[in-house]
Amino acid sequence: MTLTMPHLSDAELLARIQQFHWFHTIALRPGVVTPGLKDQQVMALEEDALLAPFDLTGRSVLDVGAWNGFFSFSAKQRGARRVLATDSYVWKHPVWQGRETFELARDSLGLEVEAAEIAPFEITDQLGRFDVVLFLGVFYHLYDPIEVMTRLRQVTRQLLLIETHQDLTAEARPGMVFYPAATLAGDATNWWGPNPALMLHLLLQLGFTRIFYRDHPTLGRGHGLYAAFLPEVEDGLILQLGSPWRDLDVPGAIEDLLVRG
């Protein structure tokens, strides 16, 4: 049940916001914004790159690793019929207190967004299937991302959207770098850096038939965005997937990506 918080003044809401750490910068009211590690411009560019190409009106959306909920809220505001936000690691974390931040933001916005405390490796088809699944900034945090991708395939009806850190990006052969013991950015939760060829072939192996790729809007090829479609995709879901998105599942696409950048 979503609550609105008309009883809080702007100053009271700001004081609540300041009790927490934030990853997402979210405008909750005019002039009342969460102080996220990702600033408002990066959030807007990511939102535009990831969600603007699609018509979410009336769709169901699963957000895996939602943290403060920015992309779940955006999907709902873009007309999604049902949005389920899931997370576990930061939602249960004593410092990040992600569940509390998600609920504060959701209730301030007054949005009907569902929440379930589920880790990616706990997702099963018991959740049902969702037209669109968001898997943003999570792949490289998982020790066994391939097992989780298999689970995500089971709950995706049309489109799986992925954002991930990448490595080996000058290599045409599918590959991933393993980062033991906090060797990527000093963060022990970073495990893998896949390249576009790896993501393409993994997604094809899982049964996705059309795979589009673009570099991250601010991080370049160091992070990649993937839109992977199942054969069941409805025509109306895609509004515009023009440049800089590229069709990866055509002969020579990976080589072209390496040569033309």
Ligand SMILES: C[S@@+](CC[C@H](N)C(=O)[O-])C[C@H]1O[C@@H](n2cnc3c(N)ncnc32)[C@H](O)[C@@H]1O
């Ligand atoms: C970089 S944040 C991405 C948040 C949001 N999806 C976005 O794109 O802005 C990583 C997310 O992955 C989740 N996660 C899931 N499993 C994790 C794990 N084993 N270690 C660290 N983070 C994990 C975290 O809880 C967090 O929400």
